[in-house]
Amino acid sequence: MTKRSVEILDVTLRDGSHSMKHAFTKEQVRETAKGLDKAKVNYFEVSHGDGLGGSSLQYGLSLVDELELIEVAASVCEYSKISVLLLPGIGTKNDLNDAVKAGAKMVRVATHITEADVAKQHIELGRELGLKTVGFLMMAHMAPVEKLVEQAKLFESYGAEVVYVTDSAGALLPHEVTERITALKNELSCEIGFHGHNNLSMAMANTVAAVQAGATYIDGSLRALGAGSGNTQTEVMVAVLEKMGYNTGIDLYSIIDVANDVVAQYMPRPQEINGSSLIMGYSGVYSSFLLHTEKAAKRFGIDERDILIELGRMQAVGGQEDLIYEVAAKIAHNSSNTHTEAPIS
Ligand SMILES: C[C@H](O)CC(=O)C(=O)O
Numbered sequence: 001m002t003k004r005s006v007e008i009l010d011v012t013l014r015d016g017s018h019s020m021k022h023a024f025t026k027e028q029v030r031e032t033a034k035g036l037d038k039a040k041v042n043y044f045e046v047s048h049g050d051g052l053g054g055s056s057l058q059y060g061l062s063l064v065d066e067l068e069l070i071e072v073a074a075s076v077c078e079y080s081k082i083s084v085l086l087l088p089g090i091g092t093k094n095d096l097n098d099a100v101k102a103g104a105k106m107v108r109v110a111t112h113i114t115e116a117d118v119a120k121q122h123i124e125l126g127r128e129l130g131l132k133t134v135g136f137l138m139m140a141h142m143a144p145v146e147k148l149v150e151q152a153k154l155f156e157s158y159g160a161e162v163v164y165v166t167d168s169a170g171a172l173l174p175h176e177v178t179e180r181i182t183a184l185k186n187e188l189s190c191e192i193g194f195h196g197h198n199n200l201s202m203a204m205a206n207t208v209a210a211v212q213a214g215a216t217y218i219d220g221s222l223r224a225l226g227a228g229s230g231n232t233q234t235e236v237m238v239a240v241l242e243k244m245g246y247n248t249g250i251d252l253y254s255i256i257d258v259a260n261d262v263v264a265q266y267m268p269r270p271q272e273i274n275g276s277s278l279i280m281g282y283s284g285v286y287s288s289f290l291l292h293t294e295k296a297a298k299r300f301g302i303d304e305r306d307i308l309i310e311l312g313r314m315q316a317v318g319g320q321e322d323l324i325y326e327v328a329a330k331i332a333h334n335s336s337n338t339h340t341e342a343p344i345s
């Protein structure tokens with residue numbers, strides 16, 4: 001069999017959890033996993049949207065425990081392997097041990113772009129457990145290239161076999177992706193990955209830029225199901241990369257079938273770029289904040305975009321979900337003051 005030149009990792013059952021309000025059912029996971037397995041996807045991710053241990057009031061409670069979902073997915077796969085996401089501080093080493101018992105074969109340890117050092121023990125544990133172990137640098141637009149290289153080198157020194165540039169806010173433009181992947185290719189020996197969000201309609205263009213600059217791991221989700229405007233669309237990416245001459249090893253008809261016949265049937269709404277997700281890309285806000293922002297805007301009767309612009313200005317990062325409500329309350333308070341102070345005509 002010819003070696004895959006690009007490894008497409010599907011995140012529908014993890015990043016898609018944000019769009020699904022963390023309410024994946026066992027049936028949805030089983031059918032999606034069967035389809036991904038049939039299409040010969042090597043790795044796909046199953047976890048709460050915010051990674052292992054994410055089910056909480058802060059991040060959103062899961063309808064079904066993620067360990068049960070991992071078990072269900074692993075039980076129907078003959079070919080594909082299950083990846084889990086772990087954000088140190090949200091998930092623990094115990095969570096990772098449990099995920100392995102449930103069937104996980106890969107761990108992706110995710111930190112904010114400037115905080116790789118908190119991942120040392122989790123990456124080391126991943127290697128000890130014999131997992132394919134990956135570092136995932138989130139909100140990559142928030143740091144200069146030199147900082148990204150420094151942090152990626154830390155991941156590599158802890159034992160990461162792949163390091164990802166993660167465009168969590170869908171804020172990067174293709175030339176910025178090229179610059180980042182090229183720098184990592186020049187400075188690191190491990191493989192490089194890219195994870196995109198489509199908030200500025202750049203996910204596919206950024207993916208192509210990443211692959212052309214030397215990235216060999218690329219994330220996608222079926223029908224783009226993911227946080228914000230969603231991810232690079234897996235089935236489209238297979239077609240585009242194969243057309244460009246890359247070998248993805250994925251069967252195009254089977255991947256289209258699982259996208260249309262399974263995922264499209266349970267998606268709560270089409271994964272489109274709306275006013276709010278566009279503003280996320282524009283102002284650099286974590287895509288996972290979208291549904292929390294919609295809720296806060298409704299509660300305080302204000303425009304979602306005003307909250308997002310302010311969060312972008314404040315450089316809010318993942319883990320600061322409580323700030324969304326604080327910002328919304330402040331905007332509502334200021335606007336009610338403005339209204340009462342306005343002259344009555
Ligand atoms: C926890 C986030 O949803 C991880 C991710 O997919 C991203 O940063 O993007």
Ligand SMILES: [Mn+2]
Binds near residue numbers: 168226287
């Ligand atoms: Mn994501």
